[in-house]
Amino acid sequence: MTSPLALKIAREYGTPALVIDMDRVERNIARAQKVCDGAGVANRPHIKTHKSPLLAQLQIKAGAKGITCQKLGEAEVMAQAGIDDILISYNLIGEEKMARLGALRAKTNVTVAADNAVVIAGLPAAAAAAGRALPVVIECDTGRKRAGVETPAEVIALASQIAGTPGLSFAGLLMYPTETGWTEAQRFHDDALAGLRQLGLDPAIVSTGGSPNLKNVGKLKGATEHRPGTYIYNDRMQVAAGVATWDDCALHVYSTVVSRAAPDRGILDAGSKTLTADTGGLDGYGLILEHPEARIARFAEEHGFLDLTKSNTRPSVGDVVRIVPNHVCVVVNMSDEVVMVRGDEIVGILPVAARGKLR
Amino acid sequence: MTSPLALKIAREYGTPALVIDMDRVERNIARAQKVCDGAGVANRPHIKTHKSPLLAQLQIKAGAKGITCQKLGEAEVMAQAGIDDILISYNLIGEEKMARLGALRAKTNVTVAADNAVVIAGLPAAAAAAGRALPVVIECDTGRKRAGVETPAEVIALASQIAGTPGLSFAGLLMYPTETGWTEAQRFHDDALAGLRQLGLDPAIVSTGGSPNLKNVGKLKGATEHRPGTYIYNDRMQVAAGVATWDDCALHVYSTVVSRAAPDRGILDAGSKTLTADTGGLDGYGLILEHPEARIARFAEEHGFLDLTKSNTRPSVGDVVRIVPNHVCVVVNMSDEVVMVRGDEIVGILPVAARGKLR
The missing domain is CATH 2.40.37.20 (D-serine dehydratase-like domain)
Structure with a gap:
């Protein structure tokens, strides 16, 4: 047997x-890229699934715009391998992380996420260490009750805080709709967008996530990027x-x-x-x-x-x-x-x- | 806060x-050693909990006879750090493992466990690669329905196989009684021992296991060693x-x-x-x-x-x-x-x- x-x-x-199985890996990479290309949404795969620069490079070679990481340690390894466009989709907090984020940002095109004022207040230290502005997206809760602000009003308040903080630049919205929650995500997005525009802010990035959500890519009007992770290997x-x-x-x-x-x-x-x-x-x-x-x-x-x-x-x-x-x-x-x-x-x-x- | x-x-x-907390680590090490010393049973801590040679050395310095590992990769790291008395309490099988086990055995006092004839039949390759005999203990099921033979009769059959296999030596019994199963374990042990003696075999090692079982150490008449693991750190x-x-x-x-x-x-x-x-x-x-x-x-x-x-x-x-x-x-x-x-x-x-x- x-x-x-x-x-x-x-x-x-x-x-x-x-x-x-590298044939399957390459097939999975190509398939997801085609889905994103077809929807006119940039692919920014989440490398938490494979954690290997070689595979991130294959994803980029196939057409991915950049990568997503969930923690600094992952981003540092990827940057060291020469990957230059990294979104860290996580609240980073504390002196030790700000020093590392600053060093990373000094040489890498890195964007971070935040869902609260305390995290945002800490980020200028990293920008100062980097010697250049740090782009920040606001994480929005879209039904998972994980991280992410619960209301468009909070988005607007935090965007205003980011825009008013020297060293930081408002970069957009991080969303992770549940598979059935795209209508609600659209409403959240549209309400937030209206408020942001009143502030004179425009989200350069509107990011959605999830491999099961590849079938929904493009459904959110305004989305610019998608972050699928598991699709490279798949599982039960x-x-x-x-x-x-x-x-x-x-x-x-x-x-x-x-x-x-x-x-x-x-x-x-x-x-x-x-x-x-x-x-x-x-x-x-x-x-x-x-x-x-x-x-x-x-x-x-x-x-x-x-x-x-x-x-x-x-x-x-x-x-x-x-x-x-x-x-x-x-x-x-x-x-x-x-x-x-x-x-x-x-x-x-x-x-x-x-x-x-x-x- | x-x-x-x-x-x-x-x-x-x-x-x-x-x-x-190293003060607590040292206190935990000393306490378990005292329990084993008091019961007249050698302490052979399982390093799967900490996986660090430094802590294994502290355990040995406190009086442990040697260590227990659950896989070759752990044993190799410990041997490289100079630890010379290692029990691998697991069925090892396959060419790749026999080559590594042989290399380990060539320079280390290592004993392995087996609960079936297929595993035993593979071990002489390791002994040959080592250039010296490989001691083997028989794993006995003592209520956990994990690995381990279910009857004393199987112990006797496997001991006979080991004793009759060039390159292998019968070393004893590996047991892991449930916390309430020590009476049954005693019966299993005694029945197995009677049969072994008829074959002219005597178990040099009778090993029991488990940190919660530290309170039972010494209960099994004939036990020579105990393998507690978690006690070094403890947990919820x-x-x-x-x-x-x-x-x-x-x-x-x-x-x-x-x-x-x-x-x-x-x-x-x-x-x-x-x-x-x-x-x-x-x-x-x-x-x-x-x-x-x-x-x-x-x-x-x-x-x-x-x-x-x-x-x-x-x-x-x-x-x-x-x-x-x-x-x-x-x-x-x-x-x-x-x-x-x-x-x-x-x-x-x-x-x-x-x-x-x-x-």
Whole structure:
């Protein structure tokens, strides 16, 4: 039951291994770019999914305008690799971050997000350290109740604060509509825009987000950019959401069955320190392609507990299986590197360069 | 609401940060050692919790006989730092692992575990590469339905296989009794021992495991070693299990409140890529010491969603809080380093040297 490639991975590299199919990666990159191009919206992929400069460069080569990062540590790694157009879609706060942001901004075209006055009040320190103005977009809550101001009135107040703060420039709006929330997002955007124009401000950037939202790109009139992340690899959540097929899943976790202590159960060498406890709202912790009826029921840190009660096919000790993880972004974050393959050939080892950095 | 040390961490290091209190670490190390010494059972701490050679060396200096690792990558890092007595409590399988195990065994006093004939059949390759015999303990299931043979009869069959395989030597039994399962574990052990002696085999090692089981150390007659892991840091699970106090928790996640978009909620800069989605069976994803009634309700990758509905105290944007994580072992695994403190002083940065290695 072990495929030729799996045998090769296990023999030459070992398991558990994160393996990416570069043909699929390139296909996924091209497809999303085409969607954005077709909608007349710039593509600014979120690199939190792959965290590798090489892949960010492939995204840019395919037509992406720049990249999105979620933290400074990611942006620093990407800038060091020569990527010059970076949006950090997160509230940055504190002296240590302002010093790093200043150093980054000194040599990079970087824009940051803010959703409150305290964050904005801290940013001039970074601009001063950089020696040039820092563009700031305002994060708007569009139904996720995460970060982001809840009303257009708050947008206008914060835009006014940014415009009135030496060293900062108002750059636009950061939105992340829920998949069914685009009408509300439009209303929010339009109301905010009307108020901004009264202040003489115009958003150069109106950014939307999400891979499942690729089907909605262009729906928001006024949107200039989109930030999809997961689409480069896809995962079981994307398939469950109906926005990817199993063949679009470019990352598989290769794992060896190391124990079969009883007929109805087994142990994979991929536990919570490989697949993570993030269920993504799904049952079980991944789909085993060779045994789709087997359930990864629970974890120890290095043990994946296989429940085989409902599976007609049952792996033997030593079998190497391929798992489509539930949420690929958090799985990539667990490893220092991924194995790159094309067809049945291993073509390289790619460092996950921006991982292990909490900040 | 931000403590002097938290201010210092945020200013000099930044958040999110994993911060370990070395006074507490040393106290935890000493306490567990004393328990093992008192029971006449050797202490072989599991380094999967901290993954740092420096801390393993402190454990050994305090009296530990050696260490336990869960994977080769951990053992390689520890051996390179000069630690010479290592138990790998896991089924190792495959050519790539046998080559690495051989290289490790050539220069290190390493013992491995096995629970099936396929794993045992693979091990002579490692012994041959090492140029010396490889000791093997048999993993026994003692109620966790994880890895481990289910019956003493299987122990005897596998011990016989090991003893009859050139290059391997039978070293003993690996057990991990549930906290209430020590009577059953004793019966399993005694039955296995009787059969082993008929084969002329004697277990040099009978190893038990678990930090909550420190209170049971010595209960199993015949036990020679114990493998506690989490006790060096402790966490919310250990407190919930009644085996540690909040003051015994040596690792805190320092996190900044970056958004307070509505009165009843907020966002921490520690999300699932810092605290992990591992609940450890508890409600919420950690205890915030400054706001114990606030609930870390859910995560995005870099957002911890604070539910403040039941909290009388509410943090402001910019506040730095200290979080006791639910399961510290998986949290340490998320970061390349931890910050060491004593009292209110930062005393160093410790690499989490054995992390990021899946294998």
